[in-house]
Amino acid sequence: MRVLIVSGGKQPKEATIKKYIDKDTYIISADSGSDALYKHNIMPNLILGDFDSISDEVLKYYEEKNCKINRFKAEKDFTDTEAAVLEAIKLKPKELVLLGATGTRLDHTLANLGLLYKCKKARIEAVIVDENNKVSIxxxxxxxxxxxxxxxxxxxxxxxxxxxxxxxxxxxxxxxxxxxxxxxxxxxxxxxxxxxxxxxxxxxxxxxxxx
Missing domain, CATH: 2.60.120.320 (Thiamin pyrophosphokinase, thiamin-binding domain)
Incomplete structure (x- = not known):
């Protein structure tokens, strides 16, 4: 099984997202990563985050579709992407792909590189992918x-x-x-x-x- 996480960094293109989706893919969106999925009419299995950046329209849409939602308080000691990775690890997938994990926030990008190591320790092969790069550890x-x-x-x-x-x-x-x-x-x-x-x-x- 593959877990695909779409996070709140630079939004991936539709082709990039769909490249990693097949019948055996479990999709998690972290906060405004849901906006990217909504834009391309893709239904996640799970939405999570403190929802400080997701659009109201998108959140309402997925609520009405009875999508599974995990909501966190804004003041927390973990990022939304880390929460998504921890949920993915519970599923014990063979592969984990992180989209939207890079962008203008260098602090988040560095933290997300650390999440690759967390996956490695859990014996899960993980990659960060954007339109220009593919990163593995x-x-x-x-x-x-x-x-x-x-x-x-x-x-x-x-x-x-x-x-x-x-x-x-x-x-x-x-x-x-x-x-x-x-x-x-x-x-x-x-x-x-x-x-x-x-x-x-x-x-x-x-x-x-x-x-």
């Missing part, structure tokens, strides 16, 4: 397939990534210790499949970019 060596020329970057998440090597890319790397904020692994390109990323310890973000 990895705690052990991995490989991936992409078209030639696909841009990707790596970034240490927290602690250093030890003995990092990159093979199958335009700029190979061998046994490098990558620290947070190090630009050495920004804007690489796929040259053959699979691209192999190996490291001994640490946690790494993989960012695939389209621009």
């Amino acid at each position: 990895h705690s052990e060596s991995f490989e991936f397939n992409e078209k030639e020329g696909q841009t990707f970057s790596l970034q240490a998440f927290g602690e250093n990534v030890r003995n990092l090597s990159i093979n199958g890319a335009k700029y190979p790397l061998h046994n490098y210790d990558l620290s947070f904020g190090d630009p050495r692994t920004v804007s690489n390109e796929c040259t053959k499949n699979p691209v192999k990323i190996t490291f001994d310890s640490g946690i790494i973000l993989l960012i695939k970019s389209n621009d």
Whole structure:
């Protein structure tokens, strides 16, 4: 099963949303993420949040459709997106996709990257997707397939990534210790499949970019 979460950041396009919806998808919208679903006539399984940013029209519509709704107080020690992720984890999905998790609020974007790690600890493969990027988190060596020329970057998440090597890319790397904020692994390109990323310890973000 896949859980699709649409959060309140930059609204995804209709094609981006529908790309991740099939008969086995459970849809959660966090606050104004519901506006994006309403715009494209998509019914969520669950709406949640403190509802400080959802439009009144959209909330009323989904209430009348008897959509499941979890309402929180405005003063709370968690974000609406985190609440959505915690609900998703309860469902024990194979995959979790976060849309609307990036945008103008850098603080929320950074917090949402941390939610990828929360999912990783729960043994759920999670990605943040927007119109330009796809972000995943990895705690052990991995490989991936992409078209030639696909841009990707790596970034240490927290602690250093030890003995990092990159093979199958335009700029190979061998046994490098990558620290947070190090630009050495920004804007690489796929040259053959699979691209192999190996490291001994640490946690790494993989960012695939389209621009």
